Amino acid sequence: xxxxxxxxxxxxxxxxLDDNPITIQVLGICSALAITAELEASIVMAVSVMFVxxxxxxVISLMRNVIPSKIRIIxxxxxxxxxxxxxDLVLKAFAYELSKTLSVFVGLIITNCIIMGRFxxxxxxxxxxRSFLDGIGNSFxxxxxxxxxxxxxxxxxxxxxxxIKVLGDPIELxxxxxxxxxxxxxxxxxxxALIIVGLIIWVQRSKNKTLIEDE
Amino acid sequence: MEHLxxxxxxxxxxxMVFATFLxxxxxxxxxxxxxxxxxxxxxxxxxxxxxxxxxWLLDHYILQPDALVWLDGNSETPKLSAYYGYDLxxxxxxxxxxxxxxxxxxxxxxxxxxxxxxxNSLGIFLPxxxxxxxxxxxxxxxxxxxxxxxxxALNYGVSSxxxxxxxxxxxxxxREKIRYSNVPAPLRGLGITFIITGxxxxxxxxxxxxxxxxxxxxxxxxxxxxxxxxxxxxxxTESTQIVEVSKITKE
Numbered sequence: 431x432x433x434x435x436x437x438x439x440x441x442x443x444x445x446x447l448d449d450n451p452i453t454i455q456v457l458g459i460c461s462a463l464a465i466t467a468e469l470e471a472s473i474v475m476a477v478s479v480m481f482v483x484x485x486x487x488x489v490i491s492l493m494r495n496v497i498p499s500k501i502r503i504i505x506x507x508x509x510x511x512x513x514x515x516x517x518d519l520v521l522k523a524f525a526y527e528l529s530k531t532l533s534v535f536v537g538l539i540i541t542n543c544i545i546m547g548r549f550x551x552x553x554x555x556x557x558x559x560r561s562f563l564d565g566i567g568n569s570f571x572x573x574x575x576x577x578x579x580x581x582x583x584x585x586x587x588x589x590x591x592x593x594i595k596v597l598g599d600p601i602e603l604x605x606x607x608x609x610x611x612x613x614x615x616x617x618x619x620x621x622x623a624l625i626i627v628g629l630i631i632w633v634q635r636s637k638n639k640t641l642i643e644d645e
Numbered sequence: 646m647e648h649l650x651x652x653x654x655x656x657x658x659x660x661m662v663f664a665t666f667l668x669x670x671x672x673x674x675x676x677x678x679x680x681x682x683x684x685x686x687x688x689x690x691x692x693x694x695x696x697x698x699x700x701w702l703l704d705h706y707i708l709q710p711d712a713l714v715w716l717d718g719n720s721e722t723p724k725l726s727a728y729y730g731y732d733l734x735x736x737x738x739x740x741x742x743x744x745x746x747x748x749x750x751x752x753x754x755x756x757x758x759x760x761x762x763x764x765n766s767l768g769i770f771l772p773x774x775x776x777x778x779x780x781x782x783x784x785x786x787x788x789x790x791x792x793x794x795x796x797x798a799l800n801y802g803v804s805s806x807x808x809x810x811x812x813x814x815x816x817x818x819x820r821e822k823i824r825y826s827n828v829p830a831p832l833r834g835l836g837i838t839f840i841i842t843g844x845x846x847x848x849x850x851x852x853x854x855x856x857x858x859x860x861x862x863x864x865x866x867x868x869x870x871x872x873x874x875x876x877x878x879x880x881x882t883e884s885t886q887i888v889e890v891s892k893i894t895k896e
Binding site: 453456457458459460461463464503504507508511512514515518519533534537538540541542543546619620621622623624625627628629631632633634635636639642 | 663664665666667668669670673674735736737738739742743746747775776777778780781782785786789829830831832833835836837838839840842843844846847850
């Protein structure tokens with residue numbers, strides 16, 4: 431017997447594509463757009479969300495039978511806020527520059543709708559192990575979109591990936607810059623993040639016609 | 646003057662939706678009809694106007710480094726206080742969100758009691774607002790931008806709420822009309838909304854040159870270039886891109 435049954439594997443695989451938190455469930459957009467100007471920031475954000483969602487889902491799932499339903503939102507918020515404080519302090523200790531770039535958006539993981547959405551929709555009704563898998567799966571789906579957007583914005587906007595100049599040097603005119611290529615500074619500004627996510631949705635829905643909305 | 650500047654800056658230049666992407670989830674989910682959009686927008690203005698000043702008080706009298714010195718009456722001479730040297734700022738997330746969740750609940754009860762008609766129009770949106778990033782974002786930006794007085798904090802809350810209101814009403818109106826146009830099927834609904842929001846954000850960027858700092862009447866174009874430069878520098882980019890963007894701006 432493998433570690434994951436078929437049902438469990440589905441929990442991880444579904445949110446990657448057909449039930450993606452960002453493009454299908456429309457959860458957690460805010461942070462996805464604001465911090466994707468660099469690939470590194472996107473990756474760190476994805477990992478932070480994975481930690482918060484994975485651990486949070488387990489905690490909520492363990493407490494699901496003792497939380498009175500009237501005050502569950504506040505209980506959930508306290509759990510998330512505690513986990514986010516841990517993430518914030520760890521980032522400040524080990525990656526100070528990056529925590530400056532992410533600024534308030536680390537704090538905003540608290541109100542990231544992905545977290546509350548998965549707590550409400552899954553962790554409150556399922557056992558800890560399945561909730562953990564659901565948390566990891568959804569944060570993978572979230573991270574995937576973040577990394578795609580971050581990849582294109584950093585590559586086309588500054589010609590670098592993770593800070594490494596993959597397209598050559600724009601000042602000394604090496605690499606593709608020798609042929610007259612120029613960085614598109616517009617990619618670094620906020621509106622392009624929205625447009626890139628729009629285009630990802632376009633591609634995804636033309637591949638899978640069942641996802642098309644009829645308004 | 647300071648108030649007026651902050652007011653316009655928060656509505657147009659630092660618009661919550663278009664400049665910082667706060668509250669996008671409810672912005673996308675509740676913008677199918679203008680009437681519901683107006684309801685949610687009004688609720689957001691209301692809650693921001695209450696929570697930002699409240700969190701400003703928390704931040705100023707409890708959380709900031711050495712903020713506790715007023716406890717034993719040593720505000721003038723902080724070093725004499727027994728509470729000198731305390732820094733509770735790591736608690737800000739949990740305190741802010743607790744304030745917000747409590748205030749939302751409280752506002753809901755009060756509105757239900759005293760104005761049932763307003764409650765019916767806002768009703769379903771109020772609980773949603775506790776987890777709207779625009780609300781927590783308002784408080785966190787208030788903290789990180791170091792807003793100085795309680796009055797300015799109130800102003801900041803109200804005006805960024807108005808900015809959010811404007812954005813959601815505008816997109817709702819566009820989405821009502823776009824139903825009649827022939828959008829490519831895979832883009833229908835969410836996709837086209839993202840792209841329209843992107844285009845609107847580009848439009849809102851042009852407000853960047855609206856304010857002149859400290860009453861200096863500089864050329865508008867210079868201002869725009871400067872704001873763009875700042876935006877880019879925040880994104881830790883290299884000087885070349887800054888030059889490129891200022892070229893674009895001049896054109």
